[in-house]
Amino acid sequence: MEPLPDAVREFVRDARVCRIASVRVTGQPHVIPVCPVFDGEATLYVDIGGRYTTAEGVRANGRIAVLIDEYDDEWSRLKGVLLRCHAEPIEGEEKERAWEMIREKFPQYKPIGWEPRLTLALRIYDWRQWGVTERAQSQPE
């Protein structure tokens, strides 16, 4: 995989929300919004409900497509990054590191008392971007 350019890394790192698409056990598409953290290299971490549709799809299929995009009515300002990922439930040290990042980036977790549910590492194996950097410009599909 071509490494993510710096501008793309910043865009991914700063995202407050992303939309993650999965394939349900029935073969149908599914998509939810989640709050991601980024390790700065090639892995995002998200925490999702373990008994929900996305979790079932991840167990069956193991793939997630992550969309981070900003809409603007001035279409020349549209920007986005699509990340194709292998999704992997994590435990132990990697989970602890992920949750340090989550608690720092999203202090909202604290007062509502959420504990880790199903924490996933989304390991990026391919990506595209539009509007974020001049380099490797590509069209949204």
Add this chain to the structure above:
Amino acid sequence: MEPLPDAVREFVRDARVCRIASVRVTGQPHVIPVCPVFDGEATLYVDIGGRYTTAEGVRANGRIAVLIDEYDDEWSRLKGVLLRCHAEPIEGEEKERAWEMIREKFPQYKPIGWEPRLTLALRIYDWRQWGVTERAQSQPE
């Protein structure tokens, strides 16, 4: 299908962007942002590139999951609607009606000279919402 409550219809009608998830011919998930119009009842219309990944997935699978959501760092204000749809390419009168709505809602199309590409009717067969209306409240998954 339970009809969409008025508040959900308004939320869908007013959306400037939605994210649509599909299943690729390879079985992997895909997701893109698109600008939708809504007939006010149970069909969204979107126009996508006919040779791109989403179009291939629609031809192979025929299903689209549509996410319309608004993120807010105050998580009690999160809102969203998930629409499960059958996707169907349209031609003729229905396509003309769809494009009347698209041109009215998105005058941005005019100066960039886009002509209809692959115009899809997304016929809603199931839905969930959170934060949009008190009725039929459900959790994001």
